[in-house]
Amino acid sequence: MILLLQYTLIFASVLVLVALGGCFSEHSGVINIGLEGIMVMGALGGALTMKYLPPDLNAALVILIVILACVVVGMLFSLLLGVAAIRFNADQTLVGTALNLLGPAAAVVLVRAINMAEDINNVSTTVAYGTAKKAFTTNIGSFEFNWFMLVALLVLIASYIVLYKTRFGLRLCACGEHPQAADSVGINVYKMRYAGVLISGALGGLGGLVYITAGVSEWKFENGVAGFGFLALAVMIFGQWKPINIGLAALLFGLFRALSNVYTGFDVLVALNLPNTVYNMLPYIISLIVLVFVSGKSKAPKAEGIPYDKGQR
């Protein structure tokens, strides 16, 4: 039971971070389908940093540096989307898809190159970050508390405040709803959209790191992040682009994802005698069903996906 709670919370943390990333980007008016790729790159940035950190560093410092690393890498990678979508009016879905392919491919090429440089026979796609990872967790009884759960909660609260209580949030949302209106009161729509995309890059990158460190073993980068970026988008839609709802949706999805890891611990579920694969499918099936129910009266930002062109009024 505690294990289920632990997995639910850690997966929910990933989903909340990434979904909030998508939320910021979409509120600024840019659809970020590329979160999956951003997660991979962020995870890579974090993993490599952990690998090269001196082993005897203070745990808090490790967490800080690693977070910084994946945030920066995620932001840089998301710039690829930002520049294409905002400066060059490229199709956001197409570019996002390219990012999703680019992320894992780049990660594999890079990780293999690094591994092979160290040992010519090592063609694996894992990064040796095992030791540094220990800094992230601390045991409370049998519950393995991961500091990223706290980070996710803080980010959730901060997102709520930023979106609803600050000037930045007000302006950001205006750009996603009615960019012409924002422009007419002197808001630089392009800048705000870059800000939205960069925040999504930062949170996506962080989410990627949390995802790969959630597992027991070191992550194989050839697997990407197994559609988690898209699950996060489903969470965002289910949460109707509102931070608090996104938090709740993430918990629900996290629970279903956690079930596939720990269902063997529940006699009821074992008695059902379903193949493991069914539990793997569960989060995706649930999100598909959820989408059917919430997409009809969608509260999506009105101008999302539409390139803003100053000339067109």
Add this chain to the structure above:
Amino acid sequence: MQTDRKRESLLRNSGVQTIIGSLLCIAIGLLIGYVVLLIINPAGAGGAIAAILKNYFYYPSHVAVLKYLGTTLVKASALLVCSLSVLFAWKVGLFNIGVAGQYVIGAGASLYCALGLGLPWYVCLIAAMVCAALVGGISGALKAYFNVNEVISCIMLNWIGLYAVNMLLNTVKEQSTPYTKSLASANSSALLPNVGLDKIFSNNEYVTIGIIFAVLAAIIVWVLLDRTKFGFELKATGLNKHAARYCGMREKRNIILAMMISGALAGLGAAVLFLCGIEQWMVQMTSIPAMGFNGIAAAFLGGSHPIGAIFSSYFIQHITSGGSYVDKAMYSAQISDLISAFIIYLCGFVFFFKGWLGRLLDKRDEKRAAAQEKGGKAQ
């Protein structure tokens, strides 16, 4: 002056602009790949890029070159059909990222019909198309009736499809390996007929009628979109679904039909690959095969035109296959995937490039007109 004009009117042609744009994408994509290789290990970068581009020309013998050309063609034909799937949906205003999952479903259906039910190849082929069409149809119906973004629903279905197919094909796998049984030994009637094509490619048994199916599919898609009433309706729906509805086209039906046809094409892509016996399915697969995603690259690189897709699919497959010839001591084969990904990314800029070219030509026209005016006044 006269030739200048001719050249410029040629440059204004949208098709020509697309071709130039695509070639630029390829050139820049390769250049970026080269730079990445340089960063990883400067010593072998030139060689590696050459290996990727040479692909089967790596072999000194004429016979081997032909044989591996055949293999590349087999895979390219599957890729071609996948890219047709993507561009068909795109013409109707849908981004079928689910091509990857529909491909998986096609693979599952054809292999299960072949190995589990012992059916002949044409039944397996049709089963693949029908099952994939149904999965595509789900996304279409969700879009039409529940306003579910097709990209998200397709992604979910991709993963559901992958796990479902793994589960299904687990029943027809070899005892000792995680791979499905080989078609040649288990049910040779399910193998696509060679119709003599294998002879051309140094007895490459994998070269089958599938290649012909793929090219035929491209031509059919072209005619369908360009010459028929159905294509007229589909494109109108894609360009402006409100107008399509206003003039009485059934836009919901069109969306579902388009996704079904798109799905059927993805299924066909899987069938022409798996039913020639070149690959077996690995039932512990945890990531979605790249074929479908490469189909997206090929579709956009080919200017989302069926005939363009023939060339772009071949090119993408050529460099993907070429990736396996890079010096493994220095680089990994995924460098090709990286280049393909960059090419898709760059395809996003083609539209901007076209607009920019148009404005450039306009400016030159204006300048010339101004110069002529001046000249006229001087006289």
Add this chain to the structure above:
Amino acid sequence: MEQYAIEMLHITKKFPGIIANDDITLQLKKGEIHALLGENGAGKSTLMSVLFGLYQLEEGEIRKDGQTVTIHDPNDANALGIGMVHQHFKLVECFSVLDNIILGAETTRGGFLQKAEARKKVMALSEQYGLSVDPDAIIEDITVGMQQRTEILKMLYRDNEILIFDEPTAVLTPQEIQELMTIMKNLAAEGKSILFITHKLAEIMQVADRCTVLRKGKYIGTVDIKDSTPESLSAMMVGRDVNFVVEKAPVELGDVVLDVQHMTVASKHHKNNAVNDVSFQVRRGEIVCIAGIDGNGQTELVYGLSGLEPLKGGKITMNGVDITHLPIRKRLTNGMSHIPEDRHKHGLVLDYTLEDNIVLQRYFEPEFTSPMGFLKRKNIRSYAERLIEQYDVRSGQGPITKARSMSGGNQQKAIIAREIDKNPELLIAVQPTRGLDVGAIEYIHKQLVAQRDAGKGVLLVSLELDEVMNVSDRILVLYEGEIVGEFDPKQVSVEELGLYMAGSKRKEAQDRAN
């Protein structure tokens, strides 16, 4: 020397292929209401966009209080105290009134919004100028009039001294227009300088001090209103005498073409019905006009008739056939033609060629499609060429021109050609002249009358009272989804109609029957 708040001197602004503003001068005195008059396409909007920093001028200069200034973007304009109420409101629909007012000029402490202070200021301004609004209401829930007051408060909140109103009355009821006129006079009395863009002469006569007239991008002149008449202004605006009255023969009524009984259509925006229990008939040989302020159910009424929206209740009969549940295509092939309200949304596939757009309603007929489903391109071409010729549709490359690259007037002509050439029994025309110049409007009115004279039923939906009065044979006024009055245009005044359109008077069905 005169005190000018703003001077725009010899302004020239070119776009590819067109000179939108050619040497235009406009001088706005402090505390005056200055009208800017011109037809659609005369260059009013361009000139104001230059002043507001949305476009950059190519020649000429702008002076504020006698000093030359440069305005690069709306921020510069705002810093100079220039504010604008755009024709299409620039309001974020899901934001509250208060959020919209402060957007871009927020008071913050450490990045956090200080809404309490802003609210105090807004309430004070709203009291001072008589602009009643609810600061916490969400924009999409409030009336157009209140949205406009929000826009005005946006300018006042920024302490703007020069207020530009771009066609502010187009969306208002006659009563709301009167309120606005009062507000504008108040503002001027408090020392604000107002630029009022319009093409409605009556409003200028009522409220403006001076008027500058533009025509086809050129400056025609500036006059004092007290020395002018509507006729003199009109002559300046159009450059010739316009035949405001449409020539038409007396009505020859035929059978009933369209019979609508108790039609009800649900609304997408609110819980009430958009169209509520509406019954009326259209007969052959008459033009029936649905008059009303925008947003009173006209769109939904037409959607219900054409099949774009399902009915919640009621029955529609066309030519004796019950079409209530027929699909759109069946209605269109059984004698209904529909010139849609929004030609870009519904009327055209903008990225299709002109010829493909011309056959958009007929491509499936045997003349254009073979039994195998292949298009007969040759027939499509010759048909398109005939219509282009007959209806004088002008375009760059004839049938293969992309519809997107055509002018609005010619796009509309293409739609009208397509719909009329179908030889319909019933022609539904929704705001067919919106955004077109005088020449095109005359042409379209003639086509409508020709259809009526040929014995077709015509249902015209119009927001322009001039059009309603001149073209129709019978007027139905729609208010909040219900028909509140039926009139003969010869026996009703515009003022009377206005009262019905605003909902302050209504006739019950029995009264109408009598």
